[in-house]
Amino acid sequence: xxxxxxxxxxxxxxxxxxxxxxIEGYKVDTVRDAVNALKVIDSSKKYDFIICDMKxxxxxxxxxxxxxxxxxxxxxxxxxxxxGTIDSxxxxxxYGASDYISKxxxxxxxxxxxxxxxxxxxxxxxxxxxxxxxxxxxGFEDIIYKDEKMKRIIELASKVSDxxxxxxxxxxxxxxxxxxxxxxxxxxxxxxxxxxxxxCAAIPENLLESExxxxxxxxxxxxxxxxxxxxxxxxxxxxxxxxxxxxxxxLQPKLLRALQDEEIRRLGGxxxxxxxxxxxxxxxxxxxxxxxxxxFRADLFYRLNVMQIEIPPLRERKDDIPVLVDYFIEKFNExxxxxxxxxxxxxxxxxxxxxxxxxxxxxxxxxxxxxILTDREIIDxxxxxxxxxxxxxxxWMDSMKLDEALSKLEKLYIEKALSDNDGNRxxxxxxxxxxxxxxxxxxxxxxxxxxDDKED
Numbered sequence: 001x002x003x004x005x006x007x008x009x010x011x012x013x014x015x016x017x018x019x020x021x022x023i024e025g026y027k028v029d030t031v032r033d034a035v036n037a038l039k040v041i042d043s044s045k046k047y048d049f050i051i052c053d054m055k056x057x058x059x060x061x062x063x064x065x066x067x068x069x070x071x072x073x074x075x076x077x078x079x080x081x082x083x084g085t086i087d088s089x090x091x092x093x094x095y096g097a098s099d100y101i102s103k104x105x106x107x108x109x110x111x112x113x114x115x116x117x118x119x120x121x122x123x124x125x126x127x128x129x130x131x132x133x134x135x136x137x138x139g140f141e142d143i144i145y146k147d148e149k150m151k152r153i154i155e156l157a158s159k160v161s162d163x164x165x166x167x168x169x170x171x172x173x174x175x176x177x178x179x180x181x182x183x184x185x186x187x188x189x190x191x192x193x194x195x196x197x198x199x200c201a202a203i204p205e206n207l208l209e210s211e212x213x214x215x216x217x218x219x220x221x222x223x224x225x226x227x228x229x230x231x232x233x234x235x236x237x238x239x240x241x242x243x244x245x246x247x248x249x250x251l252q253p254k255l256l257r258a259l260q261d262e263e264i265r266r267l268g269g270x271x272x273x274x275x276x277x278x279x280x281x282x283x284x285x286x287x288x289x290x291x292x293x294x295x296f297r298a299d300l301f302y303r304l305n306v307m308q309i310e311i312p313p314l315r316e317r318k319d320d321i322p323v324l325v326d327y328f329i330e331k332f333n334e335x336x337x338x339x340x341x342x343x344x345x346x347x348x349x350x351x352x353x354x355x356x357x358x359x360x361x362x363x364x365x366x367x368x369x370x371x372i373l374t375d376r377e378i379i380d381x382x383x384x385x386x387x388x389x390x391x392x393x394x395x396w397m398d399s400m401k402l403d404e405a406l407s408k409l410e411k412l413y414i415e416k417a418l419s420d421n422d423g424n425r426x427x428x429x430x431x432x433x434x435x436x437x438x439x440x441x442x443x444x445x446x447x448x449x450x451x452d453d454k455e456d
């Protein structure tokens with residue numbers, strides 16, 4: 001049900017319009033002047049339509065439009081006046097009104113204008129969404145960052161974009177590895193050719209070979225006709241292999257041959273086919289460690305690791321967090337139809353102090369959830385994901401040396417203490433039982449934020 005706010009100093013106009021609009025299925029509120037209208041709007045009430053008189057005491061319609069525009073609300077505003085002129089209607093539209101109707105108001109005309117304005121608004125939103133969908137390729141200018149570490153990464157990725165060089169993108173889950181890969185493709189001479197992405201961890205081992213290399217008719221039961229693989233689909237463009245650390249060991253020689261010879265052979269086929277594909281790969285695993293435990297081939301690693309781009313976790317680039325928060329609020333305002341303007345300083349400090357093991361993806365989910373739950377324009381509470389900071393020691397024993405495990409555990413303790421104390425380093429040091437200076441040294445050592453001696 002669409003909601004309407006009627007703003008008019010004449011009781012008869014308010015009552016008659018309200019009655020008819022309610023009969024038509026609208027939910028209607030009324031106020032006698034623009035000052036009260038702004039109070040209602042500021043109370044976080046949301047309206048699909050605002051029907052406002054031009055001539056009112058205390059604050060007229062144009063002044064109301066100016067104040068309303070500053071609030072960045074999404075309502076459709078239709079102005080009405082008994083003193084309608086072409087100049088006044090032009091002014092009203094210029095100040096942000098969607099339409100203008102002369103008094104006495106013809107209700108049929110008003111409802112028609114409301115529906116037309118609503119349709120225009122819907123079309124504008126669909127047009128924006130369509131444009132975004134059509135340009136899902138991201139350039140480096142679309143990556144949100146402020147931290148110097150990310151600036152250097154973008155510069156490196158930009159330099160390597162136009163070469164056919166294989167790039168290995170590393171980093172924890174949720175740091176934006178695919179976004180960097182798409183940006184490299186978009187800024188290369190291959191941008192008008194296909195960008196084909198494959199998550200190696202998402203495809204069962206028995207299907208991965210046919211998915212990547214294609215197959216001929218009769219290659220296996222159910223293969224009634226030939227099908228090109230992703231290498232062929234990406235011909236002339238870019239093939240992005242995400243989670244390459246999950247690529248089955250048994251298929252790695254075939255992948256290596258395809259990369260070295262720039263040709264592939266379909267499953268069940270006898271002929272090879274030349275391909276022109278730029279390869280980008282990403283992983284959240286330590287491939288060197290994978291080689292040591294015989295889960296990844298060294299020759300394939302060296303073939304992939306021509307140029308490495310390592311994306312640091314979000315907790316090591318704290319300067320990015322405020323700009324990412326602003327970006328996600330803007331993004332979800334559009335998606336949810338809300339009007340959240342930001343977060344309190346306390347909430348921002350809590351967000352910055354959090355360890356963000358899920359990185360940017362986790363931050364995005366937390367912001368969306370907070371915006372759905374709040375009924376305010378400024379988020380003053382945020383519920384962060386609680387997690388058990390203890391990791392199964394068996395995993396540590398199998399994958400780390402003693403000094404590495406101790407360092408990891410120390411880092412987790414420090415991250416938790418900072419998070420529990422909203423980033424206050426003095427209180428965190430007290431909780432940890434170490435000096436403030438010692439904590440600052442550890443913060444700098446582990447890249448958990450500035451290691452300066454500024455007051456909290």
